[in-house]
Amino acid sequence: MTAGISFNIYVMSYQRYDRIVTKDLFEYCTYVVREEEADKYREAGVDNLLIIPKDCPVWNFMDTLWWTIWNTPEDVIFIADDDITRFIYRMNNWLPIDSANFINPVETVTAEVERIAQMLVDLDLGLAYDGPQKTLFAYDKEWNFKGMPGHCRWVNKNCLKAKYDCKDMASSDIDMAMQEMLLNRITLQPKYFLSDAGQMEVNSGGETNTREETYQGRLAMENKWGKYYSYDVRKNQAKINIKR
Template identity: 30%
Template sequence: MLSAGCTYIVRKSEQQLYEAEGVDVIAVEDDKINSLGKVRQWIIDNAKEDVVIQIDDDVEKLSYMFKQSTVYLTESQVIDELMRISQILIDLELGFASLSMNPDPRRHVSEFLWKAITGGICWFNKKALRGRYEQSLMKVDADFMMQEILYNRICIVPDYLCLYAKHDTNKGGNNTNKDYVRLVENNSYLKSKWGRYYDFDYKTNKTKILVKR
């Protein structure tokens, strides 16, 4: 999606593989970033920038949310949108923005949502951020969204953008040790933590955040 201008956070055991591709790399000890929650929080804690944008390695492209046609973003348009959302967070003094994992043009009614099941691309405004990632959870993005809704009241979800990614298909990373038993355990924990505001539909494999905004 981006040919340059970004930094890859990788495990030290994979450092040479990434460097051989000619990309900018920061290598971290494997056990410090061996889950999605760990790597997200490590980047937030260690990045020097005020606003940090994290793009998952399975994100392929973006398009605008049009009901009649599909218009894919060029690289320059992607950069413009990344900067636009960053500035919105700064202006509104909010901590978190992300894209919906389930974009659906048929249900599109607004350019922005204030909550959703998000991931893929995340913006973190460190000066206003209140949540913190629980490093052992499978559903870390949903838990983090709930924290930000609790403390900052809303999150920014640019629903005019469609995310294209290969969810749960990459080997390693957050897919390591991901199985049904662990999924049930994690959902039970989140249900006990967030009560009636969290649910999970096992038939559709979709998380539900039941907070009205």
């Protein structure tokens, strides 16, 4: 990283102290956990913890994401979900970043994460994120300026323009990305470097919305962003309709 710019890796985790799968993918990281679960994470071998106090009004994914942004001292941070099992290079084919393909996969992943963080600093941008779509046919370029967020994100606090309102029903990682595109023109999405969490929302820490909550959130996004956001019910896919 640029001299004078501090950086760290954080993993947001809830009720997954019995399945620590993401920590060992990095050379260093800090787990973001709730105070009442901190001892269980320590017993599971997680030494570096950022603890959310019991009386803190943090109820869901977006609350936790923004609490982490507001309560960490570094200039740039990388925030990962706690169910990521590996990272992948995707271009002409899939190349899992593991011991079968790399001499030091942990160093490779950490260096890639740091490199993308440095790009945010160099370009004076506030937000980057990987994508959820891992298929080969979805790869058409190394970088995109928009897209659906996946399992990890980079935040350059000095340039982040998005804001969070817990009362806004549209608040989501997609809304965060769209705010950045409105106020900061573009975001960064590496299409060659992906996290792989396998099947989502399959254990106790997953945040699963009801059908009604999903529907109300979709309506809130449509009301807030109008023609710039659409949702294909048949394909169960959201779309950002912004051109640059």
